[in-house]
Amino acid sequence: MISPKTLTTTAGNPIANNQDSLTAGPRGPLLLADYQLLEKLAHQNRERIPERTVHAKGSGAYGVLSITHDISAYTKADVLQPGKKTECLVRFSTVAGEAGAADAERDVRGFALKFYTEEGNWDLVGNNTPVFFVRDPYKFPDFIHTQKRHPKTHLRNATAMWDFWSFMPESLHQVTILFSDRGIPLTLRHMNGYGSHTYSLINKEGVRFWVKFHFKTLQGIKCMTNEESSELIGHDRESNQRDLFNAIESKDFPRWKFQIQIMTQEQSASAPFNPFDLTKVWPHGDYPMIDVGILELHRNPENYFAEIEQAAFSPSNVVPGISFSPDKMLQARIFSYADAHRHRLGTHYEMLPVNRPKCPAQTYHRDGAMRFDEPKIGDAYYEPNSFGGPREDPTYSEPPEPLGEVTVDRYHEDRSMSHPCCAYGNEAIKNTEQLFEQKTSAGEIDDFTQAGALFRLMKEEEKKRLFSNIAQSMRGVPQTIQERQLSLFRRVDPAYGDGVEAALKLN
Ligand code: NDP
Numbered sequence: 316m317i318s319p320k321t322l323t324t325t326a327g328n329p330i331a332n333n334q335d336s337l338t339a340g341p342r343g344p345l346l347l348a349d350y351q352l353l354e355k356l357a358h359q360n361r362e363r364i365p366e367r368t369v370h371a372k373g374s375g376a377y378g379v380l381s382i383t384h385d386i387s388a389y390t391k392a393d394v395l396q397p398g399k400k401t402e403c404l405v406r407f408s409t410v411a412g413e414a415g416a417a418d419a420e421r422d423v424r425g426f427a428l429k430f431y432t433e434e435g436n437w438d439l440v441g442n443n444t445p446v447f448f449v450r451d452p453y454k455f456p457d458f459i460h461t462q463k464r465h466p467k468t469h470l471r472n473a474t475a476m477w478d479f480w481s482f483m484p485e486s487l488h489q490v491t492i493l494f495s496d497r498g499i500p501l502t503l504r505h506m507n508g509y510g511s512h513t514y515s516l517i518n519k520e521g522v523r524f525w526v527k528f529h530f531k532t533l534q535g536i537k538c539m540t541n542e543e544s545s546e547l548i549g550h551d552r553e554s555n556q557r558d559l560f561n562a563i564e565s566k567d568f569p570r571w572k573f574q575i576q577i578m579t580q581e582q583s584a585s586a587p588f589n590p591f592d593l594t595k596v597w598p599h600g601d602y603p604m605i606d607v608g609i610l611e612l613h614r615n616p617e618n619y620f621a622e623i624e625q626a627a628f629s630p631s632n633v634v635p636g637i638s639f640s641p642d643k644m645l646q647a648r649i650f651s652y653a654d655a656h657r658h659r660l661g662t663h664y665e666m667l668p669v670n671r672p673k674c675p676a677q678t679y680h681r682d683g684a685m686r687f688d689e690p691k692i693g694d695a696y697y698e699p700n701s702f703g704g705p706r707e708d709p710t711y712s713e714p715p716e717p718l719g720e721v722t723v724d725r726y727h728e729d730r731s732m733s734h735p736c737c738a739y740g741n742e743a744i745k746n747t748e749q750l751f752e753q754k755t756s757a758g759e760i761d762d763f764t765q766a767g768a769l770f771r772l773m774k775e776e777e778k779k780r781l782f783s784n785i786a787q788s789m790r791g792v793p794q795t796i797q798e799r800q801l802s803l804f805r806r807v808d809p810a811y812g813d814g815v816e817a818a819l820k821l822n
Pocket of ligand 1: 445488492495496497529597599600766768772
């Protein structure tokens with residue numbers, strides 16, 4: 316029997332010498348028969364898996380979700396019943412930077428949660444902002460190209476970002492949050508998390524409610540200025556990872572208050588905005604916060620690669636009592652996230668220990684890369700079968716979603732106007748005022764009011780920092796693009812456009 320202290324090959328063969336390669340004399344050459352050396356080099360070549368296209372740099376920890384309030388009127392989900400405690404994994408991330416990027420950059424932060432419930436995994440894959448840059452997933456790959464490196468220079472490219480945003484008025488709300496104080500959280504513990512999309516909750520009577528999920532930091536919101544983050548990055552590129560890891564090691568467990576907003580089907584029909592539009596929030600005054608519970612993180616992973624790099628979150632993972640909504644961005648992510656993990660980790664990525672549900676997963680998916688369990692299925696390897704294999708259970712049926720009369724089309728929200736993108740390349744589009752005249756008066760779609768509400772919430776000092784952050788980011792961007800964007804800011808609030816213009820001149 317080999318001692319547990321003896322080094323072996325991956326096949327368990329003991330290794331007698333792990334210092335010197337096998338050679339035909341002290342000066343070489345090497346022999347092909349040195350399998351130990353070949354295996355070692357081959358493994359080194361394979362130690363990286365494809366980096367996530369977005370959200371590549373992340374930090375994670377385990378915790379528990381405790382339900383302290385009764386929301387059973389809205390949902391039958393076991394994980395959300397009063398008194399329930401559910402183990403979970405959280406992964407925070409920046410969006411644009413690569414796996415080695417500095418943590419303290421101005422960027423949206425991912426806030427991805429996996430709850431290991433008794434009814435399968437529930438993944439809530441949100442951000443630290445309640446809204447997003449685009450409302451239609453058709454634009455998502457283009458948007459991400461603008462955040463990544465220029466194909467020729469291999470540099471990050473402010474012109475691409477502002478060019479795209481200046482054609483995309485629906486980005487104004489998220490752009491305003493990104494360049495506000497909250498655009499650089501001090502640590503991952505000092506920011507909120509939002510499910511961002513509208514989801515649905517279904518109660519025992521089969522009634523569906525629309526819902527927004529919020530996680531409010533109990534550490535308080537704390538942020539950094541551009542100057543503070545530059546200084547920090549100069550001596551610590553891993554500030555978020557270090558802070559989260561050390562806080563948990565020293566038992567200073569971070570906590571968030573878990574709240575929801577609810578909208579009935581009737582309210583959604585008469586809401587003055589599209590409640591399934593990811594560029595919009597539901598005003599707190601109209602849809603008040605409802606307390607649900609507490610999220611606490613209390614355990615660091617033992618192995619970063621196995622448990623955080625290989626963690627795979629997907630909004631497709633929902634449990635009975637929690638479901639989807641008509642949000643187009645959500646529907647695209649339901650496909651796209653699981654697909655990304657099949658590419659990044661392999662077909663059976665849900666079987667990796669960090670992703671595996673704590674309850675049995677009973678599927679008829681069969682072979683493929685990394686099928687490493689031994690499913691005891693006998694002759695029940697297809698469905699339906701006569702051999703007692705798992706079967707569907709109609710008690711889990713969801714109530715139908717009333718869609719009314721449906722006309723399939725490629726909808727832009729306001730069909731009465733041409734989208735600024737449709738006219739791009741046209742010199743006249745330096746200034747977007749005229750285009751939006753029609754749009755605002757039509758009243759069908761409004762990309763400006765909520766961004767303006769946020770702008771007007773800010774104190775004078777916050778506004779000044781917003782202007783300066785935007786002006787710094789726009790440095791070197793061609794003037795036509797700057798002008799187009801300024802006319803959008805003016806639509807949000809004249810003081811917003813004027814403030815950014817003045818800061819640009821100061822630049
Ligand atoms: P309220 O006055 O009821 O809501 C104000 C909310 O704004 C706060 O609760 C806080 O959200 C959030 N907020 C404050 N400062 C900032 C900032 N610098 N960056 C981002 N968010 C901030 O008004 P409304 O509900 O009508 O919202 C007004 C604006 O506030 C929205 O357009 C949106 O930009 C922003 N907001 C609204 C949220 C919502 O769910 N209604 C959530 C987050 C932002 P929080 O409590 O989540 O920290």
